[in-house]
Amino acid sequence: MRSPEPVPSVHVPAPIRAVIVDDHAIFRAGLRHEIGDRLDVVAEAADVGSAIEVVRAARPDVVLLDVHLPGGTGGGGAEVVLGCRDLLEDTRFLAISVSDQAEDVVSVIRAGARGYVTKTISPQELIDAVSAVHSGDAVFSPRLAGFVLDAFGTSAAGEVRDEELDRLSAREVEVMRLIARGYTYRELAGELYLSVKTVETHVSKVLRKLQLSSRHELTRWAQQRRLI
Structure with a gap:
């Protein structure tokens, strides 16, 4: 009797580890409910100071970051990114905000975030955006991309930096x-x-x-x- 052939192992990639930063607990809870089965939400934070501490401790793959946050020196989400600048090679920041104002978009991208989407985005679109940012791509809601191109004078939105x-x-x-x-x-x-x-x-x-x-x-x- 022949012994059964071994079943080849299938590599299942680990879920993307994410941190949610938003000062509204109800939004954090809703977002975790919508994406928690497809991302590994490892921590949350509600203000600038705690966000920097949490991100530096958890070292997530992606941070879902609100732009307007209390605390710190008033820099909001951009200040969080700046406080974690030495982690940007491994930890990507995706801004998600109700604001679609050019100054908010430009400030957080200048700080080092890889993308900016508004809170009207669907759960699946957000998952896709997180995956893209995690892979190193830049992601913007269609209207917001124009702000970035205008501000930085480049067609390579993902490569914009203030030298x-x-x-x-x-x-x-x-x-x-x-x-x-x-x-x-x-x-x-x-x-x-x-x-x-x-x-x-x-x-x-x-x-x-x-x-x-x-x-x-x-x-x-x-x-x-x-x-x-």
């Missing part, structure tokens, strides 16, 4: 935003729990890297990029 902003570390970006908003060195030191001397060092590095000579020029630079 000057890329020179700054995450901490230097925080300092830049607060200085541009009019904080004094002492106020900034209190906000970020740093010494005044350390703040002075960060500001000097920011000005040097951006080739600016004063905080007034820095404010104009940040305003032009809608970073404040």
